[in-house]
Amino acid sequence: MYVEKTSAPARKPVTVPGLKAMKADGRKIVMLTAYDASFAAQLESAGIDVALVGDSLGMVVQGRASTLPVTVDDMVYHTAAVARGLSATLLVADLPFMSDRDVPSAMEAATRLVAQGGAAMVKIEGAGRICEVITALAERDIPVCSHLGLTPQSVNKFGGYKVQGKTDAAADKLFADAQAVEAAGADLLVLECVPSALAERITRALSIPVIGIGAGVACDGQVLVVYDMIGLTPGKRPKFSKDFLAGRDSIPAAIQAYADDVRAGTFPGPEHSFS
Numbered sequence: 001m002y003v004e005k006t007s008a009p010a011r012k013p014v015t016v017p018g019l020k021a022m023k024a025d026g027r028k029i030v031m032l033t034a035y036d037a038s039f040a041a042q043l044e045s046a047g048i049d050v051a052l053v054g055d056s057l058g059m060v061v062q063g064r065a066s067t068l069p070v071t072v073d074d075m076v077y078h079t080a081a082v083a084r085g086l087s088a089t090l091l092v093a094d095l096p097f098m099s100d101r102d103v104p105s106a107m108e109a110a111t112r113l114v115a116q117g118g119a120a121m122v123k124i125e126g127a128g129r130i131c132e133v134i135t136a137l138a139e140r141d142i143p144v145c146s147h148l149g150l151t152p153q154s155v156n157k158f159g160g161y162k163v164q165g166k167t168d169a170a171a172d173k174l175f176a177d178a179q180a181v182e183a184a185g186a187d188l189l190v191l192e193c194v195p196s197a198l199a200e201r202i203t204r205a206l207s208i209p210v211i212g213i214g215a216g217v218a219c220d221g222q223v224l225v226v227y228d229m230i231g232l233t234p235g236k237r238p239k240f241s242k243d244f245l246a247g248r249d250s251i252p253a254a255i256q257a258y259a260d261d262v263r264a265g266t267f268p269g270p271e272h273s274f275s
């Protein structure tokens with residue numbers, strides 16, 4: 001009898017509640033940026049949990065000096081391209097500079113990223129008055145990823161891309177901000193360039209998953225800029241990133257190695273972290 005060949009079981013779609021279950025089970029969350037459909041398809045094949053259309057595209061795709069010139073139109077364009085390359089991987093898109101200036105503006109930008117871009121979640125830098133925006137989105141059931149620590153949209157206030165939360169006072173402020181964004185309704189938190197011990201303390205204190213970039217190995221997951229981890233970034237790469245293509249023969253192999261190392265807890269090492 002002829003038995004029709006069944007296709008391999010599709011990977012179960014990654015969902016927002018699914019991410020919380022991963023934290024509860026101690027399964028590491030693997031997140032990576034993507035800006036187009038071809039990279040998105042590679043993230044999908046490697047079983048990356050979360051794809052981030054980062055406003056870093058302003059720097060790595062558009063060649064600008066910061067993320068500040070990126071527009072909502074730019075983000076919608078790249079988010080829609082990435083969405084076409086994905087099936088099970090959860091899609092998150094950054095709200096660009098000042099699109100979150102007030103609740104109506106943030107609602108409009110988030111609506112476009114979800115409805116036109118196909119994002120499942122939007123990412124917002126900061127706490128304080130941004131908590132009001134987080135709550136407004138959460139109340140309309142748009143999942144929110146907060147981003148604290150080195151928030152690149154604050155580069156002019158910080159005076160450069162520097163490690164945050166180094167003094168006791170700054171650490172206490174960051175810890176309080178992390179609790180505030182969770183209370184405001186955030187579903188996920190990215191911590192960028194934060195001393196490892198502080199990131200670990202925040203990760204333990206919060207019930208939402210914490211994704212680190214330059215925040216040590218104790219976070220619930222990791223994120224990197226994809227061009228950094230395949231050695232494409234010209235000049236000095238941030239200390240927290242690693243060239244996973246070095247010693248491997250393809251971009252898919254590099255992406256797979258990154259996913260494997262994050263899940264095994266072998267990336268990041270102390271050399272990719274700050275104390």
Ligand SMILES: Nc1nc(=O)c2c([nH]1)NC[C@@H]1CN(c3ccc(C(=O)N[C@@H](CCC(=O)O)C(=O)O)cc3)CN21
Pocket residue numbers: 055056059060067150152161162163193225227228233237238239240
């Ligand atoms: N290619 C790329 N990778 C990124 O990770 C990234 C971007 N672009 N653009 C947007 C922001 C900017 N980011 C950056 C950029 C530089 C450093 C950096 O050079 N950090 C220093 C630490 C400085 C300190 O010790 O205070 C380092 O040595 O890594 C960090 C984050 C992260 N994001």
Ligand SMILES: CC(C)C(=O)C(=O)O
Pocket residue numbers: 033052053054055056057094147190192213223224225
């Ligand atoms: C580096 C990550 C967290 C980001 O926000 C981006 O790529 O824009």
Ligand SMILES: [Mg+2]
Pocket residue numbers: 054055056067094152
């Ligand atoms: Mg960003």
